[in-house]
Amino acid sequence: MKSILLDTLRGETTPRPPVWFMRQAGRVLPNYNKLKESHSFREMMANPNLAAEVTLMPIADLGVDAAILFSDILVIPNAMGMELKWTDSGPVFPTPLSNFSSPVEHLKENPQKLEYIYDVIDEILRRRPQNVPLIGFCGAPLTTMCYMLQGVSSNGNFPDAMKFLFSNKTESKKLIDAIADFSVHYALKQIEHGVEVFQLFETHAGLIPTEMYMELFMPAVEKVGKAVRATGTPFIFFPKGFSTGFKAITPDLCDFVSIDWQMPLADAREMIHPEVGLQGNIDPRLLYAPQEVIAVELEKLKPFFRSNPKWILNLGHGFLPDIPYENARFTVDWVKSTKW
Numbered sequence: 105m106k107s108i109l110l111d112t113l114r115g116e117t118t119p120r121p122p123v124w125f126m127r128q129a130g131r132v133l134p135n136y137n138k139l140k141e142s143h144s145f146r147e148m149m150a151n152p153n154l155a156a157e158v159t160l161m162p163i164a165d166l167g168v169d170a171a172i173l174f175s176d177i178l179v180i181p182n183a184m185g186m187e188l189k190w191t192d193s194g195p196v197f198p199t200p201l202s203n204f205s206s207p208v209e210h211l212k213e214n215p216q217k218l219e220y221i222y223d224v225i226d227e228i229l230r231r232r233p234q235n236v237p238l239i240g241f242c243g244a245p246l247t248t249m250c251y252m253l254q255g256v257s258s259n260g261n262f263p264d265a266m267k268f269l270f271s272n273k274t275e276s277k278k279l280i281d282a283i284a285d286f287s288v289h290y291a292l293k294q295i296e297h298g299v300e301v302f303q304l305f306e307t308h309a310g311l312i313p314t315e316m317y318m319e320l321f322m323p324a325v326e327k328v329g330k331a332v333r334a335t336g337t338p339f340i341f342f343p344k345g346f347s348t349g350f351k352a353i354t355p356d357l358c359d360f361v362s363i364d365w366q367m368p369l370a371d372a373r374e375m376i377h378p379e380v381g382l383q384g385n386i387d388p389r390l391l392y393a394p395q396e397v398i399a400v401e402l403e404k405l406k407p408f409f410r411s412n413p414k415w416i417l418n419l420g421h422g423f424l425p426d427i428p429y430e431n432a433r434f435t436v437d438w439v440k441s442t443k444w
């Protein structure tokens with residue numbers, strides 16, 4: 105496949121950075137919101153026709169260089185046996201695992217529950233325009249565990265999950281191992297069905313000390329990354345808020361690392377092993393600004409690209425739902441039409 109994203113992931117030189125955005129296929133798109141008037145999120149995600157339509161929407165509506173599977177990180181806890189309710193105010197697990205002293209004993213893994221997602225992937229690949237790679241994903245172990253123990257995010261602090269982790273390391277480890285093994289299975293199935301790139305979302309890496317992350321969670325990330333890369337599929341790791349933990353990212357772990365908006369790209373580049381490519385890291389809130397302001401900020405990225413061609417232009421985290429669609433479109437148009 106001739107694709108600027110795959111070229112960059114392979115380390116080839118390209119005339120501009122490839123561009124895609126986390127949460128690009130959702131509420132920022134007027135066509136998605138139109139579809140949402142008659143279908144719930146859960147319905148759209150589970151129906152291969154609708155999910156394929158939404159996955160491919162940003163290719164036409166934003167002009168991005170890749171599609172990301174329209175699904176969610178919460179499908180894993182659900183397939184591991186947790187009841188998941190999609191309510192109007194967001195997803196909820198009614199029975200969080202922090203209620204139990206030995207959470208793994210309350211899991212009932214059923215990989216069949218993920219089968220509909222492979223049908224979605226098949227449908228996307230049937231319909232996609234030529235040369236548009238598909239990115240698969242799942243949540244990384246800490247983030248997935250936080251949702252499993254807490255039930256909902258409570259503004260991202262996950263107090264019950266943290267209490268459990270700090271008070272019961274042995275049981276936490278068992279849960280981490282179970283999540284890692286299930287994630288390996290899920291990632292390999294996505295790849296078998298044809299995703300060309302795989303991203304692991306560690307959205308809450310910043311919740312715990314780096315040393316603790318390295319001891320308890322990094323081996324699980326390594327396990328997923330190793331399985332993905334053994335198939336020849338590029339592996340992107342997104343540890344949001346990892347701070348100086350980025351120093352520990354080596355080419356043994358991942359091909360590219362996605363940088364959050366708190367870390368300047370140049371600092372990330374100095375900190376991270378030179379063979380690991382970077383992705384990121386526009387602050388999603390910049391897209392609230394007038395387009396002239398966005399253009400000034402984008403212009404500042406040019407010198408970085410010239411000395412760092414191993415870079416994928418993306419956000420430092422996902423689109424916020426109320427970002428003006430016109431500004432998202434403007435950003436992609438700017439990236440694709442400017443002289444880098």
Ligand SMILES: O=C(O)CCc1c2[nH]c(c1CC(=O)O)Cc1[nH]c(c(CC(=O)O)c1CCC(=O)O)Cc1[nH]c(c(CC(=O)O)c1CCC(=O)O)Cc1[nH]c(c(CCC(=O)O)c1CC(=O)O)C2
Pocket residue numbers: 125126127128129130131132140145172173174175176177178194195241256257258260305307421422425
């Ligand atoms: O805060 C909570 O308790 C749950 C957050 C939440 C999740 N799925 C959710 C919601 C409700 C919502 O977004 O309103 C529910 C959810 N997942 C998704 C959407 C669509 C959208 O955001 O407009 C929505 C909102 C659904 C809707 O109301 O229309 C789809 C989704 N989740 C995700 C992805 C992968 C990606 O980001 O590109 C994707 C698909 C790709 C795409 O939209 O282009 C990944 C995801 N889901 C989730 C998380 C953890 C977020 C966090 O803890 O900060 C993450 C990882 C991350 O964003 O860093 C959990």
